[in-house]
Amino acid sequence: MIGFDYGTSNCAIGVMNEGQPEILSLGEHGRFIPSTLYAPSRDIISHWLYQRLPVSSKEAFKISRILPLQKSQNTLRELTLDGISPELSFGKSALNRYLEDPEEGYYIKSPKSFLGASGLVESQINLFEDIVAAMMMNIKNLAESKQQREISQAVIGRPINFQGIKGEESNRQAIDVLTKAAKRVGFKEVEFQYEPVAAGLEYETSLTQETKVLVVDIGGGTTDCSMLLMGPEFCDLVDRTPHLLSHSGVRVGGNDFDIQLALKGIMPSLGMNSYLKTGKPMPVNSFNQAVAINNINEQSDFYSPSNRRFLEQLKRDAAEPDIFSRLIQVHDNKLSYRLVNGAEQAKINLTDFDNYQINLDDLSESLSVSVNRILMRDANNTQLNQIEAMIQEAIIQAGSQPDVVFVTGGTAKSPVLNEFLKDKLPNKPLIIGDHFGSVTSGLARWSERIFL
Secondary structure: OEEEEEOOOEEEEEEEEOOEEEEOOOHHHOOOEEOEEEEOOHHHHHHHHHHHOOHHHHHHHHHHOHHHHHHHHHHHHHHHHOOOOOOOEEOHHHHHHHHHOOOOOEEEEOHHHHOOOOOOOHHHHHHHHHHHHHHHHHHHHHHHHHHOOOOOEEEEEEOOOOOOOOOHHHHHHHHHHHHHHHHHOOOOEEEEEEHHHHHHHHHHOOOOOOEEEEEEEEOOOOEEEEEEEEOHHHOOOOOOHHHEEEEEEEOOOHHHHHHHHHHHHOHHHHOOOOEEOOOOEOOOHHHHHHHOOOOHHHHHHHOOHHHHHHHHHHHHHEOOHHHHHHHHHHHHHOOHHHHHHHHHHHHHHOOOOOEEEEEOOOOOOOOEEEEEHHHHHHHOHHHHHHHHHHHHHHHHHHOOOOOEEEEEOHHHHOHHHHHHHHHHOOOOOEEEOOOOOHHHHHHHHHHHHHHO
């Protein structure tokens, strides 16, 4: 039995070992594998998965994926003729393969961000289910190799609300995709637990008395908040319903901070905020679409042939066409993830440094931009205000103030976030948990509690 943190930014597996949670090492990836996948072609993902499915799942999968599996045969022949390996890559190796040649292959970061999205047709939902299943299978195999035994029961973490805008309908779609993917790759029993509740369950083990804990989990795709009544007398209970005082969540997370930093820090060097020859401001929609890596519709629009023609027209009309041509390079070379990754690395480095230089020499020789913490906070002012509103909503729902605030999630490492939370929650003890491991450890504890 495991706790499975299928995260927007990273995935991890937790097990209980002599009463304590242990986050497993997943081979070369270490304890946390980035939530990324690279395929030499999108068409072979279903084939790769089919070849590795348990026998019990193969026939039903084959029937449901007739067209993708047929299409994959032609693609596999083409890859063979070109001497290209049909293997998928995961984690950092996926990012490295993408960065080697962004124009080729199919790279996806944070597929969890697309779960629950509106307007998806059945073929798109099936593709995301296969991507999720492929990632789960890779992680499950790595964990089983580490444990030297089969893993059949999993508690999977989930946000309060997924990325979709249709509320519970979006949440049901996302849970359905995760459940089907998990069972397809061999998990026989699958349960879900709210991610902030899981983080709270881990923090609860350090408490010596009954405490109202406001858990703020700032993840890659969402920020979730739960007010929990916790204490040592509750630790062994299976039914915690009376202690879950409130929940709230917003579709704002680390990816959004990266995107906004890319917009405000990088895009001016590609022509955003510049002018047309007429003196009018340059339209900004294409700049927004270029970095909207968590919005499949926006990315589809940006990389469409019609938008390519539109960008050429804008270049002719631009007062500084040479600078604007860099945005066309992003389109032609599929550099959206490259730009946002540069912003993400800047965000990470701004944890320890006041300034960071983002290298953009693949767009223009010796081109780089400097960003700092002040720019990051200004760029994400809207996102920070949304997080504040979510926190206040959880407090109002609970009808009481917390005794302590427990903060977790990778983005919570940022001094910008820490200073913001201290400003908005004065006179409350602010406890910083294991940024990446609190949710995983809590999920492992819950899996032992409900499956034993």
